Amino acid sequence: MDQEPEDYVLEEQVGHLLRRAYQRHLALFQGIMGEDGPTSMQFAALHVLWRRGPLSQNLLGRALAMDPPTVKGVVTRLMARGLVVRDRDAADARRLRVALTPAALAALPAWVGKARAVTAATLAPLSREDQARLGTILGKLG
Amino acid sequence: MDQEPEDYVLEEQVGHLLRRAYQRHLALFQGIMGEDGPTSMQFAALHVLWRRGPLSQNLLGRALAMDPPTVKGVVTRLMARGLVVRDRDAADARRLRVALTPAALAALPAWVGKARAVTAATLAPLSREDQARLGTILGKLG
DNA sequence: CCCCGATCATGTGCACACTAACAAGTCTAG
DNA sequence: CTAGACTTGTTAGTGTGCACATGATCGGGG
Numbered sequence: 157m158d159q160e161p162e163d164y165v166l167e168e169q170v171g172h173l174l175r176r177a178y179q180r181h182l183a184l185f186q187g188i189m190g191e192d193g194p195t196s197m198q199f200a201a202l203h204v205l206w207r208r209g210p211l212s213q214n215l216l217g218r219a220l221a222m223d224p225p226t227v228k229g230v231v232t233r234l235m236a237r238g239l240v241v242r243d244r245d246a247a248d249a250r251r252l253r254v255a256l257t258p259a260a261l262a263a264l265p266a267w268v269g270k271a272r273a274v275t276a277a278t279l280a281p282l283s284r285e286d287q288a289r290l291g292t293i294l295g296k297l298g
Numbered sequence: 299m300d301q302e303p304e305d306y307v308l309e310e311q312v313g314h315l316l317r318r319a320y321q322r323h324l325a326l327f328q329g330i331m332g333e334d335g336p337t338s339m340q341f342a343a344l345h346v347l348w349r350r351g352p353l354s355q356n357l358l359g360r361a362l363a364m365d366p367p368t369v370k371g372v373v374t375r376l377m378a379r380g381l382v383v384r385d386r387d388a389a390d391a392r393r394l395r396v397a398l399t400p401a402a403l404a405a406l407p408a409w410v411g412k413a414r415a416v417t418a419a420t421l422a423p424l425s426r427e428d429q430a431r432l433g434t435i436l437g438k439l440g
Numbered sequence: 441c442c443c444c445g446a447t448c449a450t451g452t453g454c455a456c457a458c459t460a461a462c463a464a465g466t467c468t469a470g
Numbered sequence: 471c472t473a474g475a476c477t478t479g480t481t482a483g484t485g486t487g488c489a490c491a492t493g494a495t496c497g498g499g500g
Contacts, residue, residue: 164410166342166349166361170420171327173436174320176363179457180439181313186458195485196313203308214448219308221318224449226487233485250448250495268306278312281438290435293428294315297322297420321487328488337455356478366479368457375455392465392478 181278188274189267194239197222197230199267202239202256206264210255212245239263323420330416331409336381339364339372341409344381344398348406352397354387381405 166172185196194202197220204219205211211219217227231254234240239260245251256264279287308314327338336344339362346361347353353361359369373396376382381402387393398406421429 164345164414166345168433169413169417170432170436171320171323171338171416172342172363173433173440174316174323177436177439178313178316178320179363181316183458185313197486200308200314203306207308212448221321222486223488225451225489228450229486248448248496252449271311272306274313275311278439282435286435286438289431290312291310291315293424293432293435294312294319296423296428297319298315324488339456354478364456365458367459367481370480371456390466390478394479 181274184277185271185274188270188277193270194234194237194267198234198237198239199271201227201230201234202260202264203268203271205240205254205256206261210253212248212251212253213242214251216254323416326419327413327416330412330419335412336376336379336409339368340376340379340381341413343369343372343376344402344406345410345413347382347396347398348403352395354390354393354395355384356393358396376402 182196185199186193189195189199193199200220201216204216208219213227213231214224216222216231217224220227222230231240231242235242239257240254241257242252242254245253279290282290324338327341328335331337331341335341342362343358346358350361355369355373356366358364358373359366362369364372373382373384377384381399382396383399384394384396387395421432424432
């Protein structure tokens with residue numbers, strides 16, 4: 157336990173490396189999606205709704221690992237862009253059912269293609285083995 | 299290029315995995331530092347100033363991979379907490395020199411110890427080999 | 441049937457992060 | 471020695487993310 161202060165090198169800490177890697181990913185996402193494309197989280201929300209159909213905000217948040225206030229923000233912005241609509245669940249008046257609009261359905265196929273390109277670009281600096289390893293290791297951290 | 303929509307599984311995308319891992323890290327950071335400890339970025343800034351001495355906001359930002367508006371916010375909050383002071387650089391009137399206060403110097407050794415614990419906790423689910431691999435791979439993504 | 445705990449959503453306040461546009465100081469080429 | 475380029479910092483606007491407190495609704499046990 158003879159820990160000199162020098163032992164702590166910021167650039168080697170996982171937290172710093174994770175932050176940098178995620179930052180880089182977000183920059184690639186924005187660059188590839190373009191000016192009027194969805195943000196990273198907006199796309200993730202749309203994709204979940206596409207795969208699973210209309211969901212309450214709460215379920216949407218769980219699928220995305222977002223807490224309720226954050227979901228609200230994302231959904232509000234998606235409504236403002238005309239990509240989702242929201243109404244009360246008939247069976248449970250607490251729930252707000254979020255559903256895609258036709259505009260979102262029309263745009264999604266192209267966006268999924270771009271999202272694939274983002275993943276490829278993010279992983280581009282790595283060998284195939286490292287790409288697989290990274291996925292496996294990050295999965296264990298979830 | 300026969301890409302079915304099903305090919306895109308959110309939970310397998312690097313971006314999602316990076317975000318989750320970083321979220322978990324931040325939660326551990328806050329939990330270990332405690333209520334009145336610094337946030338992750340505040341600690342990183344303090345540590346850089348400790349290692350390198352007073353820096354301009356710009357240099358501080360480069361050391362931390364933060365852009366200027368973000369640095370300003372972090373420095374403002376650190377000033378409000380009495381952990382840094384800011385003055386104009388005598389040699390270059392554009393620069394704002396940021397320096398640690400005695401309060402920060404007194405608190406830093408304990409905080410560095412906790413920061414080490416955060417790194418350990420973040421990596422805890424991984425084998426030693428995976429810990430090393432993760433560092434190497436994330437380094438290539440920077 | 442009614443109350444009580446669990447669930448769903450909201451509002452507020454704080455922190456971080458990026459863009460774009462701007463102001464001010466420094467430096468160098470001509 | 472001055473004009474334009476570069477560097478440094480700020481402001482404003484948007485988006486993500488968390489904790490905490492509050493209110494509305496649902497479900498089950500007495």
